[in-house]
Amino acid sequence: MDKQSLSQHYADGPPTVVTLPIKSHFEALTDQQKLYAHHVSRAAFLGTRIVLRQVSPESEAIFDFIIALQQAYDGQWPELQKDAGTSEQAVKEFLEYATQFLGNLGNYKGFGDSKFIPRCPPETIEAFASAVPKAKEVLLKYKVSVAAFYATTDEPAKMHLGFPDKGHLSAYYPNSPDITQDEIEQISAFMAEKKLLPENTRLTKTNEGDFQLLIASGLSKPPPEGSDAGPDTEFDLGGRLQGKKLQLIFGDHIEELAKIALHIKKAGLNAANDTQKQMMDEYAKSFGSGSLNAFKESQKLWVKDIGPMVETNIGFIETYRDPANVRAEWEGLVAMVNKERTQAFQKLVDAAPSMIPKLPWAKDFEKDTFSAPDFTSLEVLTFNGSGIPAGINIPNYDDIRQAVGFKNVSLGNVLSAKAPNEPIPFIRPEDLELYQTTRDQAFEVQVGIHELLGHGTGKLLQETSPGEYNFDASDPPISPITNKPIATYYKPGQTWSSVFGGFSASYEECRAECVAMALSCDFKILHIFGFGDGTVDVKNKAGDVLYTGYLSMARAGIAAVEFWDPKSRKWGQAHMQARFSILKTFLEAGEGFTVLDYSQDDLSDLTVKMDKEKILTVGRKAVEEYLQKLHVFKCTADYEAGKKLYDDMTDVDEWWANKVRPEVLRRKTPRKVFVQANTFEKDGKVELREYEPTNEDMIRSWSERGVYPEVVVGI
Numbered sequence: 001m002d003k004q005s006l007s008q009h010y011a012d013g014p015p016t017v018v019t020l021p022i023k024s025h026f027e028a029l030t031d032q033q034k035l036y037a038h039h040v041s042r043a044a045f046l047g048t049r050i051v052l053r054q055v056s057p058e059s060e061a062i063f064d065f066i067i068a069l070q071q072a073y074d075g076q077w078p079e080l081q082k083d084a085g086t087s088e089q090a091v092k093e094f095l096e097y098a099t100q101f102l103g104n105l106g107n108y109k110g111f112g113d114s115k116f117i118p119r120c121p122p123e124t125i126e127a128f129a130s131a132v133p134k135a136k137e138v139l140l141k142y143k144v145s146v147a148a149f150y151a152t153t154d155e156p157a158k159m160h161l162g163f164p165d166k167g168h169l170s171a172y173y174p175n176s177p178d179i180t181q182d183e184i185e186q187i188s189a190f191m192a193e194k195k196l197l198p199e200n201t202r203l204t205k206t207n208e209g210d211f212q213l214l215i216a217s218g219l220s221k222p223p224p225e226g227s228d229a230g231p232d233t234e235f236d237l238g239g240r241l242q243g244k245k246l247q248l249i250f251g252d253h254i255e256e257l258a259k260i261a262l263h264i265k266k267a268g269l270n271a272a273n274d275t276q277k278q279m280m281d282e283y284a285k286s287f288g289s290g291s292l293n294a295f296k297e298s299q300k301l302w303v304k305d306i307g308p309m310v311e312t313n314i315g316f317i318e319t320y321r322d323p324a325n326v327r328a329e330w331e332g333l334v335a336m337v338n339k340e341r342t343q344a345f346q347k348l349v350d351a352a353p354s355m356i357p358k359l360p361w362a363k364d365f366e367k368d369t370f371s372a373p374d375f376t377s378l379e380v381l382t383f384n385g386s387g388i389p390a391g392i393n394i395p396n397y398d399d400i401r402q403a404v405g406f407k408n409v410s411l412g413n414v415l416s417a418k419a420p421n422e423p424i425p426f427i428r429p430e431d432l433e434l435y436q437t438t439r440d441q442a443f444e445v446q447v448g449i450h451e452l453l454g455h456g457t458g459k460l461l462q463e464t465s466p467g468e469y470n471f472d473a474s475d476p477p478i479s480p481i482t483n484k485p486i487a488t489y490y491k492p493g494q495t496w497s498s499v500f501g502g503f504s505a506s507y508e509e510c511r512a513e514c515v516a517m518a519l520s521c522d523f524k525i526l527h528i529f530g531f532g533d534g535t536v537d538v539k540n541k542a543g544d545v546l547y548t549g550y551l552s553m554a555r556a557g558i559a560a561v562e563f564w565d566p567k568s569r570k571w572g573q574a575h576m577q578a579r580f581s582i583l584k585t586f587l588e589a590g591e592g593f594t595v596l597d598y599s600q601d602d603l604s605d606l607t608v609k610m611d612k613e614k615i616l617t618v619g620r621k622a623v624e625e626y627l628q629k630l631h632v633f634k635c636t637a638d639y640e641a642g643k644k645l646y647d648d649m650t651d652v653d654e655w656w657a658n659k660v661r662p663e664v665l666r667r668k669t670p671r672k673v674f675v676q677a678n679t680f681e682k683d684g685k686v687e688l689r690e691y692e693p694t695n696e697d698m699i700r701s702w703s704e705r706g707v708y709p710e711v712v713v714g715i
Contacts, residue, residue: 001156005567009151009159011097011116012670017693018417019675020388025336025379026677026688032270033310034686037334038679039267040312041382043260044332047314048105048707050216050253051330051385054171054202054321055106056115061142062107062149066098068135069128070703075696084127086120093120094128095695102702103387103673107149108169110386111671112563113161113321113572115169117150125149160565160572163323168568172327174214176205184324185501186241187211192493196229197292199316199328202252210245211237216316217290218258220251228293250290261287264314275305283314292316299395303405306374311335311409317394320574321386325502331385333392338412341377345410347528348448349375355519356457360628364477365635367459371405375452379413381677388674390415391447393455393512398496402459408451415444417672419693425667426555428597428607435548442549445529446516453519454512461635462490481632481641490637499637506571507646510578511634513553514627517582520549521620538612547612550586550619554594554608557583561661562668564652571650581649582623586610589622596660603663678704 029037052059073080081091097118104110107117118125125146129136139145152158155167162168165180173179184203191198191213200216215227222233233248261284268280282298285291295315302313312335316328349372356370357363380388391410395401427435461471469489471477476485490499497504519525523542527534532542560576560583571577586594597609611618626649633642652661675698677690689704691697 001151001153001159005156006151006153008665009115009117010119011093011100013093013096013119014670015096015100015103015695016419016422016670016672017099017103017675017695017698018419018672019691019693020380020413020417020677021690022336022379022381022413022677023688023690025338026381029309029336031685033272034679035681035684036267036270036272036276037310037312037336037381038681038686039263039270040310040314040332041334041679042706043263043267044314044334044382044384045705045707046256046259046263047253047330047332047384048705049256051105053174053253054329055108055386056169056171057174058142058144058148059106059108059171061138061144062101063105064138064142064708065129065135066101066699067703067708068138069132070699071708072132072134075700075703077696080128080131084124084131086124086127090120090124094118094124095699099673099695099698102698105384105386108161109572109671110321111573112576114563114565115151115159122146122150157568160568160570161321161323162568162570166568168323170323172202172322172324174202174204176203179203179205181324183211183241186237186239187213187246188324188326188498189239190235190237190241190246192495192498194229194235195493196227197296198326199319200286200290200292200295201327203327210247211241212247212249214252215248215250215290216252216257216287217250218254218261218288219290220254222248222250223289223291227289228291257287260314267312272308272310273305275301276308279305286315296395296397296400299397299400300404303373303395303400303407307337307376309337311337311376311378313392313394317396318385319396319497320505323502325497325505329385332382333380334382335378335380335409335411338377338379341410341412342375344529345375345377345408345448345452348452348525349373351525351528352453352456355453355522355525358522359453359457359515359518359631360624361480361631361635362477364471365459365461365632366457367402373406373408373452373456375408375410375448377410377412380411381679383411383414383674383676388414390443391451393451398460406456408448408456410444410447410451414674415447416440417674419672423667423669424555425669426558426607427551428609431551434544435551438545438548439552441529441531442520442545442552445520445526445531445545446513446549446552448529449516449519449525450512454515455508457515458511458631458635460490460496461486461637462494463492465492479632479636481629486636488636488638494637496634499639500634500642501639503643503646506574506577506650507630507634507642509575510581510646511627511630513575513578513582514585514623514630517550517553517623518620518627520546521616536616538615543612546615547610550615551608551610553579554583554586554610557581557586558596558606558608558660559664559668561652561656562664564657564661566652566657566661569652577650580652581646582626584649585622585626586619589618591618593618593622603659604666606660606663673698675701677701 157167202214271277279301286295314332526542556579560580563573
């Protein structure tokens with residue numbers, strides 16, 4: 001790996017550390033609500049080691065190493081510097097690395113999937129290990145060398161997450177360097193046949209060429225009634241895997257899930273209603289037995305738990321980081337409702353039935369009825385995972401979304417979190433003041449529409465069981481793309497992600513972002529959020545918010561190429577791949593709507609120039625044409641057309657790779673990492689502890705979280 005490429009993998013120096021203030025919202029809860037929040041928060045954080053194991057083989061060891069240093073010196077880092085004989089600068093660089101590591105729960109970026117490494121030399125890590133016996137024990141226990149903290153210079157592809165047979169790393173396929181993408185997909189197809197869901201699993205390939213499916217559960221054996229796949233735990237495989245076997249192995253993450261199930265049960269004792277109690281029972285059953293059918297029952301109950309004061313969701317949720325896009329990362333959310341902001345989102349829900357017909361597809365490609373979901377603005381107490389989103393639309397199971405519904409949440413204190421004097425590259429000086437004053441408002445509009453009307457729309461045309469269809473198969477819908485009857489649809493057992501595979505997550509994010517771009521042009525929606533009076537006028541406050549929303553998307557599209565790897569020619573982040581394609585849509589719209597403006601050959605003065613007056617005409621038209629194709633190809637399971645379209649729109653040509661990307665890297669700004677509060681129970685009361693936005697307090701907050709092997713805090 002050359003020096004320039006290596007420099008892109010150094011930890012941010014310094015990282016952007018911000019807090020998630022929550023005290024006023026937490027203190028407004030009753031004692032019972034606080035206990036409920038506390039126990040789900042504990043359950044969420046007790047899944048930390050699951051996330052670490054899902055990231056890389058060395059992440060769990062690095063986590064324990066950091067906490068061992070913190071606890072040995074109680075955060076007195078100058079004392080460690082003195083005893084280890086290192087420089088002040090080396091300690092500073094290690095703290096910056098540790099902060100970014102804890103903010104991503106692993107040594108690969110939660111947003112980008114590339115490995116980051118310490119700026120301090122390996123000698124610093126070695127000196128710390130020598131000074132702190134417990135830290136050295138950690139490395140010996142996990143058989144992790146100091147070299148694991150640093151770059152795999154002899155195998156540069158392993159600096160990125162991806163399929164092992166492409167040379168990349170994926171901890172969803174542990175100790176299986178020769179497992180192939182085709183084998184993974186064959187196993188996925190077999191699991192679908194057996195109705196065995198993959199989200200809480202990892203997959204290994206044995207030396208004999210057989211396969212083991214590791215199922216996350218608090219028990220080492222399937223329950224007496226059998227697993228979701230029935231009584232069998234070993235299967236003969238067919239097709240291209242003829243002669244091979246698949247064995248189900250229960251008890252992956254067994255210690256963590258047993259503790260998690262205990263806290264989930266304690267949360268159930270403090271539930272606000274029977275729905276929450278039943279939800280916690282199903283969670284406990286799922287985490288104990290490994291049943292994802294039980295987890296799906298918990299999600300149905302979660303959708304039905306309307307308007308709780310304490311909102312929670314926990315489990316194996318998002319599949320972005322699995323290269324096959326089927327295995328999910330552990331995450332846990334605990335948050336308090338912001339009633340004032342929720343009112344605006346409820347108005348958007350109420351308006352949804354009148355807004356959906358404005359999207360560029362016929363009713364054949366939309367759900368028969370729109371089930372109004374719960375849509376709340378939340379203030380986050382706990383979000384444990386590899387990163388914190390600005391909004392959520394779950395569950396991800398299409399059958400639940402179609403039959404029961406879904407929920408949308410906007411995470412208010414995440415949206416508003418910012419560090420002082422953040423640089424904003426690629427915005428023209430004449431746009432900067434307006435951009436700074438309206439970007440939070442524009443982002444809230446974007447997130448609201450994206451989650452509710454983006455992820456919340458669309459109908460998958462399916463053969464639901466042999467010979468049964470959810471559309472008129474004798475007179476199929478007419479595709480607006482070809483003006484002919486549709487020729488493809490989902491077969492029994494197929495799902496959106498199983499058909500579209502590894503690019504389905506980014507494709508769906510792109511579709512949802514395009515919905516947000518299209519409908520943010522509707523001034524009635526902007527009025528719902530408190531901007532303007534509903535009258536179309538790009539010169540008023542609503543027009544300013546609209547302009548900033550489009551400008552923000554274009555800026556994000558430029559910044560996106562940071563997350564494209566020129567060696568593998570692979571995108572590392574689903575949302576950024578989507579935003580790049582939307583920027584290309586703006587640029588290809590023509591008529592001077594959007595151009596990249598620069599005068600220097602090295603693009604050092606590169607900015608986005610957008611014609612505000614053409615958003616409603618040229619811009620919206622281009623977005624809707626792109627959106628229509630994305631949507632119809634998804635609804636009709638047209639993998640070939642969808643793949644070709646998305647590959648074309650996310651292709652990075654030589655100019656972007658060799659001219660734009662180097663300038664993006666030169667001007668990139670560190671992604672925020674969030675310092676979260678902790679809760680502690682004492683004599684039946686729950687106390688909240690918040691922390692300062694510093695590297696030292698980020699590490700302290702994790703040390704006090706009670707997920708280190710021999711330390712139990714706040715139980």
